[in-house]
Amino acid sequence: MPYPGYMEESIRKVEATRQRRLKETFPRITLEEKAPLLQKFHPDFIEEGMRKLLVGPNKGSRTPNEMADVLEGNSRIDPDKIDLLRIDYDVDILVIGCGGAGASAALLAQENGADVLLVTKLRLGDANTVGAQAGTQAADRPNDSPAIHYLDTMGGGGFTNVPELVEVLVRDAPGVINWLESLGVMWDKNPDGSIHELSGGGASRLRLHSARDYTGLEEMRVLRDEIRNRQINYLEFSPVIELLMDDKGQVAGAILVNLETNELSLVRAKAVVIATGGMGRLHIQAFPTTNHYGATADGLVLAYRVGAELIFMDTMQYHPTGAAYPVQILGQLVTEKVRTLGAQLVNADGEQFIMPLDPRDVVAAAIIQECRRGIGIKTPTGEVGVWLDSPMIDIIRGSGTIGRELPAMVRQFGRYNIDIITEPILAYPTLHYQNGGIRINPEGATTVPGLFAAGECEGGVHGRNRLIGNSTLDIFVFGRRAGRAAAQYVKGVKLGSLRLDHVRQWQRELERAGIAGSRAISPLLLPDYASHMPDYLPDYGRQALAVGQIKIA
Amino acid sequence: MAEARMIDIYIMGSRYQVPEGLTILTALEYCGYRMIRGCGCRAGFCGACATVYNFKNDPQLRYDLACQKTIEQDMYLVQIPFFPAAKALYNLEEVEANGEQVLKLYPDLVKCFGCNNCTKTCPQDIEVMWFMSDALRGDIREVAIKSFDCVMCGLCAARCPQGLVPYNIALLSRRLYGRYLAPPSKHLEDRIAEIEAGKFDAEIEELRKMEQSELKRRYAGREIEPAY
Numbered sequence: 001m002p003y004p005g006y007m008e009e010s011i012r013k014v015e016a017t018r019q020r021r022l023k024e025t026f027p028r029i030t031l032e033e034k035a036p037l038l039q040k041f042h043p044d045f046i047e048e049g050m051r052k053l054l055v056g057p058n059k060g061s062r063t064p065n066e067m068a069d070v071l072e073g074n075s076r077i078d079p080d081k082i083d084l085l086r087i088d089y090d091v092d093i094l095v096i097g098c099g100g101a102g103a104s105a106a107l108l109a110q111e112n113g114a115d116v117l118l119v120t121k122l123r124l125g126d127a128n129t130v131g132a133q134a135g136t137q138a139a140d141r142p143n144d145s146p147a148i149h150y151l152d153t154m155g156g157g158g159f160t161n162v163p164e165l166v167e168v169l170v171r172d173a174p175g176v177i178n179w180l181e182s183l184g185v186m187w188d189k190n191p192d193g194s195i196h197e198l199s200g201g202g203a204s205r206l207r208l209h210s211a212r213d214y215t216g217l218e219e220m221r222v223l224r225d226e227i228r229n230r231q232i233n234y235l236e237f238s239p240v241i242e243l244l245m246d247d248k249g250q251v252a253g254a255i256l257v258n259l260e261t262n263e264l265s266l267v268r269a270k271a272v273v274i275a276t277g278g279m280g281r282l283h284i285q286a287f288p289t290t291n292h293y294g295a296t297a298d299g300l301v302l303a304y305r306v307g308a309e310l311i312f313m314d315t316m317q318y319h320p321t322g323a324a325y326p327v328q329i330l331g332q333l334v335t336e337k338v339r340t341l342g343a344q345l346v347n348a349d350g351e352q353f354i355m356p357l358d359p360r361d362v363v364a365a366a367i368i369q370e371c372r373r374g375i376g377i378k379t380p381t382g383e384v385g386v387w388l389d390s391p392m393i394d395i396i397r398g399s400g401t402i403g404r405e406l407p408a409m410v411r412q413f414g415r416y417n418i419d420i421i422t423e424p425i426l427a428y429p430t431l432h433y434q435n436g437g438i439r440i441n442p443e444g445a446t447t448v449p450g451l452f453a454a455g456e457c458e459g460g461v462h463g464r465n466r467l468i469g470n471s472t473l474d475i476f477v478f479g480r481r482a483g484r485a486a487a488q489y490v491k492g493v494k495l496g497s498l499r500l501d502h503v504r505q506w507q508r509e510l511e512r513a514g515i516a517g518s519r520a521i522s523p524l525l526l527p528d529y530a531s532h533m534p535d536y537l538p539d540y541g542r543q544a545l546a547v548g549q550i551k552i553a
Numbered sequence: 554m555a556e557a558r559m560i561d562i563y564i565m566g567s568r569y570q571v572p573e574g575l576t577i578l579t580a581l582e583y584c585g586y587r588m589i590r591g592c593g594c595r596a597g598f599c600g601a602c603a604t605v606y607n608f609k610n611d612p613q614l615r616y617d618l619a620c621q622k623t624i625e626q627d628m629y630l631v632q633i634p635f636f637p638a639a640k641a642l643y644n645l646e647e648v649e650a651n652g653e654q655v656l657k658l659y660p661d662l663v664k665c666f667g668c669n670n671c672t673k674t675c676p677q678d679i680e681v682m683w684f685m686s687d688a689l690r691g692d693i694r695e696v697a698i699k700s701f702d703c704v705m706c707g708l709c710a711a712r713c714p715q716g717l718v719p720y721n722i723a724l725l726s727r728r729l730y731g732r733y734l735a736p737p738s739k740h741l742e743d744r745i746a747e748i749e750a751g752k753f754d755a756e757i758e759e760l761r762k763m764e765q766s767e768l769k770r771r772y773a774g775r776e777i778e779p780a781y
Contacts, residue, residue, distance in 0.1 A: 212701060
């Protein structure tokens with residue numbers, strides 16, 4: 001199913017303007033222009049999409065309704081029915097989640113002498129990390145420096161980032177690239193060994209380290225293999241449903257549930273590292289998402305209930321280019337690397353409207369603006385999008401570039417008979433990343449003793465908007481730091497007796513706020529696409545379900 | 554909105570009617586299956602949703618990723634949520650990057666008789682059998698390059714009549730290549746040494762303590778290297 005016939009006319013216009021646009025540079029947005037564009041068109045600024053939290057450490061702060069629903073949720077357990085003397089696993093460090101951050105934390109914790117248990121909701125390595133395509137930032141070329149990386153990151157985040165976190169992010173970055181290579185990650189390299197680095201939105205130097213457009217997959221499959229080689233104990237399909245504390249107010253382990261059998265297990269641990277990733281599967285403001293099936297903000301819920309403070313919970317990242325067509329891949333990631341390599345964004349008339357390498361919040365807002373102006377392209381299922389002019393890449397960089405640099409994208413669209421080497425991609429913003437999260441210090445420690453956090457579930461380092469390539473950097477920098485710091489921390493910790501009083505207190509707080517009866521249970525664990533249709537599916541799918549057209553033979 | 558045509562599919566033998574245009578994964582969900590296993594990134598990168606299908610009147614088995622493949626009339630579907638596969642344990646720092654090493658860790662490699670089932674099975678269209686023969690010849694670089702787009706869904710191992718695990722042999726080869734055979738990056742080593750020597754400390758410290766107005770001025774005025 002290539003593009004429907006009625007889109008031909010617009011595609012012709014894109015082709016007709018291409019030669020002119022090859023020489024045309026759209027000006028970057030100024031700081032003065034940025035604020036009004038975001039306020040008018042970025043989803044973070046839609047008032048009715050947000051509300052103030054009624055309970056917990058961030059009571060009174062705004063967050064999207066869908067996030068508030070899980071943060072204000074009821075516990076999955078009755079503390080009176082849990083036998084805290086029946087310990088199933090007794091370890092130094094429990095790491096929750098096994099994406100890039102969790103895997104790094106587990107490896108570093110073990111290297112630093114700790115006995116580690118790694119638990120994950122789905123399979124080892126099932127995480128947003130595998131879907132990261134473009135690359136990882138590190139300022140290691142001669143004309144670059146960690147200071148320039150610092151400035152780019154602060155500017156991208158609207159100068160709201162926590163400076164101490166940005167400092168360690170940029171300083172650790174080259175070491176992270178080297179660490180990954182020492183574990184066998186294959187970076188795209190030039191014949192002389194120098195790394196083939198690319199530009200990215202908001203970055204002032206070529207700084208992206210890629211592995212074709214499978215960067216996160218390459219990073220993850222190597223780390224997962226290393227976890228197995230080092231025989232770190234792990235449990236799959238075993239999410240945490242509540243943290244345990246001790247009578248001294250320290251985090252002291254967790255309660256796991258076997259997703260298939262519903263059996264509970266108790267883990268006693270001197271420290272816990274939360275590395276549970278993001279929230280895309282909450283479908284904030286009904287957006288489709290690039291995120292993994294398990295991205296339901298569970299770690300935030302767990303941390304919030306033991307009193308950990310969250311930061312920047314009112315800002316989410318909408319990736320400018322989710323697939324808008326075909327419907328089978330609606331909202332799935334079209335990597336920023338497409339723009340990095342030279343593709344421009346153009347409207348139905350084939351005209352540019354934004355510098356394609358401005359920061360993501362700006363580009364997403366500009367696409368939404370263009371579509372509201374009516375110069376987007378409508379799809380047969382009622383979606384709308386703008387063209388990402390991928391064929392420009394081979395014209396600029398030589399025939400064969402797209403095939404070499406973007407095999408995943410060629411494959412993904414090729415399945416639907418769209419050849420991105422000769423045809424543009426239809427794109428619209430999609431829910432991609434949680435800019436904020438659990439507040440940490442540079443060692444990954446949260447505001448609660450014994451609790452560490454790393455990766456997308458923590459916040460502060462990206463301020464209000466993360467740059468491309470800084471998330472697959474964040475996970476390794478803070479995963480490694482949290483693992484190391486937790487291993488150090490447990491050497492001096494004496495646990496008291498286990499307690500679930502924080503859950504009782506939490507439920508009392510919900511009662512007092514008058515919301516215990518009206519809130520769902522959380523953490524959510526998995527989205528429910530089976531008993532109702534997700535909002536992003538086509539209308540005909542929902543209608544069919546509504547009238548009960550499912551027939552079972 | 555267009556009325557979608559409903560088509561018949563068969564999930565583990567049972568017939569369901571679903572609207573045309575769904576993927577195998579969303580069709581399963583449409584029918585009420587709440588996935589625990591067999592569902593991961595939902596975008597073709599993680600290999601969790603390896604799936605086998607054929608058609609009512611065509612017994613030839615086909616293979617794909619459930620999140621990527623669109624359903625077709627009369628499809629018979631089943632997923633492979635887990636498949637037992639051997640993985641050699643090794644310390645990357647204590648192995649050598651050569652063909653003997655690969656054979657030592659995966660001695661069954663010699664049992665490959667070139668039936669090509671692995672290649673025919675691969676949802677990524679990787680020439681699995683060819684990289685297996687490269688592995689037999691000890692050409693680690695070729696294995697690494699040919700296998701690079703592997704999502705480790707496990708279908709090749711599930712279909713190998715000799716019980717081989719091509720995706721783990723490929724992973725070993727890529728790690729050996731990345732660690733030992735890829736040319737080293739001097740600019741990276743130099744930068745790490747500079748950071749350790751404290752070369753950028755003063756500059757970062759200055760930025761960290763800077764008034765926000767001045768930081769904004771610096772940001773707006775920073776030189777931008779052309780993307781290409």
